[in-house]
Amino acid sequence: MDPLCKMKWWQKAVFYQIYPRSFADGNGDGIGDFAGIISKLDYLQDLGIDAIWLSPHYPSPNFDCGYDISDYTGVAEEFGNLALFQEFLEGAHQRGMGVILDMVLNHTSNQHPWFQESCSSRDNAKRDWYIWRDGRPGGPPNNWNSPFGGSAWEWDEHTGQYYYHFFFKEQPDLNWRNPEVKEAMFSAVRFWLDRGVDGYRLDAIGTIYEHPDMPDHPVAMSGTELRRELEKAETPERRHELLCLWKEMEKYQVEQPGMHELMQELRGVIDEYDDKLLIGEDEKIAYHGDGTNELHMVFNFPLIRTEVLTPNWIRNNQAQRIKALEKISREAWPCNTLGNHDSPRIWTRYGDGKHNAEQARLFLALMLTLKGTPFLYNGEEIGMTDLYLDDISQFRDTLGLLYYQAQVNELGLMPLDALQRAARLTRDKNRTPMQWDNTANAGFCPEGTVPWLPVNPDFAMGVNVQEQETDRQSLLNFYRNLLKLRKSIPALIAGGYEVYHPRNPRILSFLRQIPGQTCLVALNFSAEKAGLYLPDVPGEIKVWFSSENTSCEIRPGKQIRLGPFGMVIVELL
Numbered sequence: 001m002d003p004l005c006k007m008k009w010w011q012k013a014v015f016y017q018i019y020p021r022s023f024a025d026g027n028g029d030g031i032g033d034f035a036g037i038i039s040k041l042d043y044l045q046d047l048g049i050d051a052i053w054l055s056p057h058y059p060s061p062n063f064d065c066g067y068d069i070s071d072y073t074g075v076a077e078e079f080g081n082l083a084l085f086q087e088f089l090e091g092a093h094q095r096g097m098g099v100i101l102d103m104v105l106n107h108t109s110n111q112h113p114w115f116q117e118s119c120s121s122r123d124n125a126k127r128d129w130y131i132w133r134d135g136r137p138g139g140p141p142n143n144w145n146s147p148f149g150g151s152a153w154e155w156d157e158h159t160g161q162y163y164y165h166f167f168f169k170e171q172p173d174l175n176w177r178n179p180e181v182k183e184a185m186f187s188a189v190r191f192w193l194d195r196g197v198d199g200y201r202l203d204a205i206g207t208i209y210e211h212p213d214m215p216d217h218p219v220a221m222s223g224t225e226l227r228r229e230l231e232k233a234e235t236p237e238r239r240h241e242l243l244c245l246w247k248e249m250e251k252y253q254v255e256q257p258g259m260h261e262l263m264q265e266l267r268g269v270i271d272e273y274d275d276k277l278l279i280g281e282d283e284k285i286a287y288h289g290d291g292t293n294e295l296h297m298v299f300n301f302p303l304i305r306t307e308v309l310t311p312n313w314i315r316n317n318q319a320q321r322i323k324a325l326e327k328i329s330r331e332a333w334p335c336n337t338l339g340n341h342d343s344p345r346i347w348t349r350y351g352d353g354k355h356n357a358e359q360a361r362l363f364l365a366l367m368l369t370l371k372g373t374p375f376l377y378n379g380e381e382i383g384m385t386d387l388y389l390d391d392i393s394q395f396r397d398t399l400g401l402l403y404y405q406a407q408v409n410e411l412g413l414m415p416l417d418a419l420q421r422a423a424r425l426t427r428d429k430n431r432t433p434m435q436w437d438n439t440a441n442a443g444f445c446p447e448g449t450v451p452w453l454p455v456n457p458d459f460a461m462g463v464n465v466q467e468q469e470t471d472r473q474s475l476l477n478f479y480r481n482l483l484k485l486r487k488s489i490p491a492l493i494a495g496g497y498e499v500y501h502p503r504n505p506r507i508l509s510f511l512r513q514i515p516g517q518t519c520l521v522a523l524n525f526s527a528e529k530a531g532l533y534l535p536d537v538p539g540e541i542k543v544w545f546s547s548e549n550t551s552c553e554i555r556p557g558k559q560i561r562l563g564p565f566g567m568v569i570v571e572l573l
Helices: 034-039 041-047 082-094 113-118 179-195 223-232 236-249 259-270 311-328 346-350 356-369 398-409 415-425 457-461 465-469 475-488 490-494
Strands: 015-018 051-054 098-104 153-156 161-164 199-203 277-280 335-337 373-377 498-500 507-514 517-524 530-533 541-546 550-552 559-562 567-572
Touching: 034 041, 034 082, 041 082, 041 475, 082 098, 082 179, 098 179, 098 277, 179 259, 223 236, 259 277, 311 498, 311 507, 346 356, 356 373, 356 475, 356 507, 356 517, 356 567, 398 415, 465 475, 475 490, 475 541, 490 507, 490 517, 507 530, 517 559, 559 567
Parallel strands: 015 051, 015 373, 051 098, 098 199, 199 277, 335 373
Antiparallel strands: 153 161, 498 507, 507 517, 517 567, 530 559, 541 567, 550 559
16 A cells, blocks of 8 residues: 555645745735735745645734734734635645644733733633732732743733733733633634634644642742843853753743643544644644644754754754654654744754855755655745844834843843844844845835835845746755655655664765665765765665765665765665
8 A cells, every 4th residue: 555645634745834924915015915825826836835834814913923813713904804815725725735824822912802801800701711810019929930021920000910921911821721711712723624724833832821829930030130141151051051940930831731631622623623733833742642632743843953953963853853752652743844933044044154055955855855744934945044134123023122122221232232132033034025036125015115024135136936936956946846856755755764874974864764665865964075885785776866966876885975065865776
């Protein structure tokens, strides 16, 4: 039997994340929208992706770029309406692409009608939909911090109590211990499933529950003081020590008992529908449950927590991840990514400044050949880079703005120094508009319109779709060719993962094998030529793919020669 026949659609798929504000502006107001996305569905189909992950499209005051939702069953006016959403969804399905949505379970916007009712009076029917507590003499109920800065408690003058928020104060946490909250949120989940969406990516699920007794955390310093120490940390050891303190500081706010039961209930809702997907942002791999009753996948974020991608780092990550999944269940499935809307762009983050173009190809080959479901981020396929804003008025990310203010007001930095630091931290840098051509505003929005974020000026230097479409050697066409190739090699989709030459410091090589097909993938992560010996290959070698600077000797027992950042995929016959 074809092993692909036994796999779920999301196990075989390559996902592509769309950040809707920055993808394509269809109505000329400088903000991406559903009309723009619909106009690019053929492009996505030609690219070769199988599914779309759509960042939040819901009504929101956008204090946290859409992750502060004010209506879970609506469409933000800036993006269109429900009819346009449905046209987008059906258009994607007609082209063979699934669609999953972001679902933010932990909190709402403070503009959500639920919270407006909750804070109207202590005896309102929705008061207990959020987490309200009396303060202690002179301050909040406890010493908990928000990772976004300051206390995790906000005083409400009208009702004389504090409410809890893990993130911004504009994002009050829902009280998931209230059955009415659970049912209301599950109804929102069903709303979009009824419309035909294919599943959800769950945002920040590890923060849903808090310790019910709400004890003080044991760290002596405040969150502000700890952030200051992190700013001054000069060695990896000191930084690690401080990050451990940060974890201790949040010990009563994250990963609390009850999560498994909640994920099982949510999986029960999802399983009312045929073949839907739940993927978690949170790192707790245990939320796979037994592989059949909680999340279907969890992002492999530990893979990207490094400054340099090396063969040893990737080998260790994959060994630990696959072992952990196998310990959970044979049903647990890997999921790999190198970038998203919250992370620096791959070109900027992992490029060495000299060989970025070659490395971008190498990193795609890595994503498409490792075991598991790959997730790509819009703009990676043309080599988009981070844009470091040089004017604080251009910032749209509240986190970046607050960081800038803290650097000036708390640390006493000069505004220019604070701006440079904030420009590196803000998520605006990797959310700039998609670059479609070399006309004004990179074709994202009409000439004369001011886009919501500045367009990276490198669009005029070939970093745009139109110019790369006609260049056979472009990064865009490399993406298209490799995505097409992946579909033609079942072992790359369904095969196991076995390390080959486990101590090679330059070349990452591994086998992907199913009955009747064994493929060897070899990726050179160095800027020098490197060789890979094949002493135990008994038969012939079929070359499926090799980069231009790679040569393959077909005779068994010889070697593959890889040029700088070269790569090869061969079948061992």
